[in-house]
Amino acid sequence: MSTTPHNIFQRSAAPVTIDEDKCIADKGCTVCVDVCPLDLLAIDLSKGKAYMKFDECWYCMPCEKDCPTDAVRVDIPYLLR
């Protein structure tokens, strides 16, 4: 019997959130989408803002580090810190 990591963490919100006031995807930025090795992030074309499309984050952090406007926030689960 084993417990997968997904069952350990109880989360109420997506681990990666985008500050839509800061995101400049509407100006053509796709940095966070491009750097995510798992392709979890996407641009919502109707809003012109990035968002987390798939909730399978590895917490590798380039999306937060490379965003030119500091719009990306990755919430690392307490147990992984």
Ligand code: SF4
């Ligand atoms: S890298 Fe930052 S500014 Fe660019 S699309 Fe992602 S959240 Fe928006």
Ligand code: SF4
């Ligand atoms: S922390 Fe890594 S896996 Fe998670 S969304 Fe950012 S780039 Fe993708």
